[in-house]
Amino acid sequence: MTGWLERLLGRLPLGWLQLVHRPPRFAAALAGVAFANILVFMQLGFLGALIESIALPYRALEADILIAASDTNTLADSSPLPRQRMYEALAVPGVAAATPLFFAKLDWKQPDGTIRTLDVFGIDPARDSLAILRGNPAADALKRADHGLVDRRTRNPPPGLFAAIEAGEPYSFEAKNRTIHVAGTVEIGGGFAADGYLVVSDQTFLRLFPQRAAGAPNYILVRTEPGVPPARVVAALAAALPADDATPRTLADTVARDQRFQTTQRPVGMVFGFGIVIGALVGSIIVYQVLSSDVADHIREYATLKAVGYGDAFFLGVIVEEAAILACFGFVPGLLVALGLYAFVSASVALPLTMTFARAALLFAGTMSMCVLSGFVATRRLARADPAELF
Amino acid sequence: MASDGGGYPVEVAGLDHWFGQGEARKQALFDVDLRLAAGTLTVLAGPSGSGKTTVLTLIGALRAIQKGNIRLLGRELAGASADALVLRRREIGFIFQAHNLHDSLTAEQNVRLGLEVHGAAAASRGQAAARHMLDLLDLSSRAGYLPANLSGGQKQRVAIARALVGNPPVVLADEPTAALDRESGLNVVQLLKRLGTARGTTTLMVTHDPRILDLADRIVRMEDGRIVAEGRL
Known part of the structure; x- marks a missing residue:
């Protein structure tokens, strides 16, 4: 390592030699950097999981464009809109199909008395509404009253339940004074709001939620004709529909808007952002402490080197060298621990935590600049090294 | 090396120096003149507080010159910028009282x-x-x-x-033997002298260690900020 650094720097790797000369302090500094990295990785992981889990239910839809009530912010808080808009949409050039989607929440009571909250999709089983139903052998069962499909990635289900359902075992549960027969499973994946999803027909949906009207779905799913850009159809729809109760957006736009709303307007998104700032602060302070006490410990040696004729650039280089070493050697264990925690959290609370290369690269760059910045601040102590006082 | 300096690697002329500010300002050096011939070992002797070390730090470009002139290897130190002083230090070998390794x-x-x-x-x-x-x-x-x-x-x-x-063409040493016992102290100075002679190095050594005075080519005595006596052995 010493030889390699020496070739890289073209001089004695003084910073490296100083760091390894005091192993306990070096280890503590690396642990501090690693800790800050883990903290930020976890916050980024949760933030990423939030963003990803917002997109998951949208991806289950068979739609290029979503028409929603104008006041809609997220998937779950859309007001019903008149089904009339669906027929108006079908008259717009470029629209190949349009179908209503009902949305509500339902408590799924477990044998132990606890509750799983399911987001319920009510669809017209005669038409293609959900991409996830393509090729699903149980999809036909939706045409029967009080039959539904449950998300197999629902959080904390009764053990072995979904395997039994897929094997054909009958399972039913009570909700809203009705018995729901679970005919099979779909795969969507829960998030921060819902534990899982239930797919039923629009008729079953209206029986479960009698206060809802058949003429007022939450969304209208629109598919465009092949070769027609959805953006152009969105513009045509916006012109055709009354702006005060219905807003068409491409599926991608709807997802992005929902994600932006939940990460910037809801506390959960801001909590993670705050955690990232805290992690960066903790790391910077630890690195600053280590580097500035290292400068203080070597003030006499630095004064000697000043007397010999080394300039400020040399000392800055040494401290930046130390900062870069702390960043690199602290980042690797931080990344490894974070990967382990990601796997653990994904498995235990069913949130989509995944490490992306971009996130790792971003955090490495952040760690490096945080360390180097702390190093720059630590060099202010160098001014105290007065070579004239050595004699 | 020093074409216009009469061949003296170090020339000190009319050097005054003060420490402190305002009322507490105290003159440490009075009109010091000193020329060191190339390849010689000069000992600067005298009681503590006599200004020896101040002369050394001024020649070594470690302090800014307040009044007077010092020509180091033919080039003036007075009025040089802090960055220039850093560069001039590279022409000098420093040996400190503490080893400072x-x-x-x-x-x-x-x-x-x-x-x-x-x-x-x-x-x-x-x-x-x-x-x-x-x-x-x-x-x-x-x-x-x-x-x-x-x-x-x-x-x-x-x-x-x-x-x-x-x-380095010039070596400045500040009591290099102070922390050493008699034998290793003598060894160190003999070494300095031998290497200096072999390489033509001009050496100025501050000491009040009488054991090594007889190794010097020349002894300059300072008292109260003035050069008071000179001797050659």
Whole structure:
């Protein structure tokens, strides 16, 4: 390592030699950097999981464009809109199909008395509404009253339940004074709001939620004709529909808007952002402490080197060298621990935590600049090294 | 080397110096004149507080000159900028009373620091030069030792190696024997003198150690900020 650094720097790797000369302090500094990295990785992981889990239910839809009530912010808080808009949409050039989607929440009571909250999709089983139903052998069962499909990635289900359902075992549960027969499973994946999803027909949906009207779905799913850009159809729809109760957006736009709303307007998104700032602060302070006490410990040696004729650039280089070493050697264990925690959290609370290369690269760059910045601040102590006082 | 300086590597003329501010301002040097001939070992002697070390730090470009002139290797130090002073220090080998070795570096690495200040070209032959210098000081078997594992005399010899490895034309030493016992102190000064003679180095040494006075080519005595006597042996 010493030889390699020496070739890289073209001089004695003084910073490296100083760091390894005091192993306990070096280890503590690396642990501090690693800790800050883990903290930020976890916050980024949760933030990423939030963003990803917002997109998951949208991806289950068979739609290029979503028409929603104008006041809609997220998937779950859309007001019903008149089904009339669906027929108006079908008259717009470029629209190949349009179908209503009902949305509500339902408590799924477990044998132990606890509750799983399911987001319920009510669809017209005669038409293609959900991409996830393509090729699903149980999809036909939706045409029967009080039959539904449950998300197999629902959080904390009764053990072995979904395997039994897929094997054909009958399972039913009570909700809203009705018995729901679970005919099979779909795969969507829960998030921060819902534990899982239930797919039923629009008729079953209206029986479960009698206060809802058949003429007022939450969304209208629109598919465009092949070769027609959805953006152009969105513009045509916006012109055709009354702006005060219905807003068409491409599926991608709807997802992005929902994600932006939940990460910037809801506390959960801001909590993670705050955690990232805290992690960066903790790391910077630890690195600053280590580097500035290292400068203080070597003030006499630095004064000697000043007397010999080394300039400020040399000392800055040494401290930046130390900062870069702390960043690199602290980042690797931080990344490894974070990967382990990601796997653990994904498995235990069913949130989509995944490490992306971009996130790792971003955090490495952040760690490096945080360390180097702390190093720059630590060099202010160098001014105290007065070579004239050595004699 | 110094074409217009009459061949003196170090010329001090009319040097005054003050410490402190305002009421507390106190004059430390009074009209000091000193010329050091090339290749000689000059001892600056005198009681503590007589201004010896101040003269040394001024010649060594470690302090800004307030009044008077110092020509180091033919070039004036008075009025030079702080950055220029840093560069001028590279022409000098410094030996301090305390060895001031870097405790994280081996003897050889400490010596190399004395060379790398001269830039990448010097650094590239650093290892060989440092080895050779340690050889000359009879320290080759200690090259890989950290300062904590060296004796006082060995540490001071490493410090001398660090000062001399860059072949400086001028060496300034401040009581290099103070921390050493009689024998190693004598050894260190003999070494300095031998290397100085062989390399033509001009050496100025502050000391009040009477044991080494007879090794000097010339002795300059200071008292109360003035040069009061000169002797040649």
